[in-house]
Amino acid sequence: MTGGIPEISDRAPGRGAGLSADLEALVDPAGRPDPYPVLRRLREASAHTASDGLVVVAGHADCSKVLRDPAMSSERDLFRLSPTARGPRTRNFIHLDPPDHTRLRRLVTKAFSPRVVAALEPRIRTLTEDLFRAAAERGRFEIVSDLAYPLPLQVICELLGVPVADHHLFQAWSAKLSEALEPPLPGLVAPRATGEAARARAEFIRYFSEVIAERRTSPRDDLVSQLIQVNENGDQLTDSELLATCILLINAGHETTVNLIANGVLALLRDPDALRLLRAEPELAGNTVEEVLRYDAPVQLTTRVARQDTAVGGTVARAGDMLLVLIGAANRDPQVFEDPDRFDIRRPRASQHLSFSAGAHFCLGAALARLEVRIAFELFATRVIDPRLTGEEIPYKPNLSLRGPDRLDVDFRDIKLPD
């Protein structure tokens, strides 16, 4: 997800006032391997005003309410302590409110309808099998770079109609954008990361400006050409809206899915009974995707800005306050999920998680992500013989918002695929 990336300034919340010990523990990269004890304490203290201008929301009911509340804005610039953003900006619709949000989202939605996505299944299966086959030939499987990155990137590149050979560019630019995509809490975004994100955004803009210009003169059967041609009652996407949407789709469409694949393979390898069950009953792959989304959310948090004074739980968000919506905490709320810290691929109603958000900004790519990851989990469980984690410590990416391992090395006896 890209967009206005706030710089950390002296006016960021908590500066001077100090964050609570639990919020500081959450920000500390040392806690990445297991943030859930801290998230539990933050949920038990939720909702609360953590410092001037910052409200922490972590219970399922309150998070769900905030995400669905039209008084809660996605325009982060409304945050009354908002630091100014730097570098060329694109206004993508994840950071817009109605009516702009409604209009842009409607123009793009058709391309991600369940029917369009379901038709992609054979192609996604072939791509996934090829990645498993390549790992079998190499005799090594590093889940993050051999499966989790290439699969969603190849899919979104093919959909948009940009050369898959350029995927290393997108991967590098997206990583820079994600590093800076953190809530404006002190210590989360290094000043270096903000500058690198601005450069990455400029590269993305240059790249897609050329693609769009080219498709205007020679349309093809791809999403960029479709987005250019979309026309509803005379309404079309402007060039800058097109650019913002292409960048949003590339970025939102893969950093998140990468982490879902890696978090899921890790959860399965740490729970051999679950892996055995999935191997015996591959039709559980769909529910496994939901349970991984719930148990170890790839997007751990999002933010909103209160447009007006609003009661949230036992506290009040004042107009202009930022709300930190802790999805990772809501997903383990015992009020909604029984024995929430247990990984259970048969869990009924696992899909009540908030990992794709809720309300007007509910993830547009949810059906696509679910399909890609269902196939990846199914093949991992049924085709990889005797997979084992190598190494004790799992290194995590430094991000707080987008959570996932940096690498995940897996040993195996064999990978069996149809010829």
Ligand code: HEM
């Ligand atoms: C596991 C994978 C994914 C996760 C966990 C995820 C999560 C999310 C979340 C939490 C939001 C809403 C943020 C908010 O409310 O502030 C969102 C929005 C969005 N996602 Fe995803 N996403 C995933 C995959 C994808 C894919 C594959 C695509 C497209 C190819 C995509 C496209 C979008 C778009 C366009 C939005 C903006 C929707 C709007 O603002 O109306 N996402 N996603």
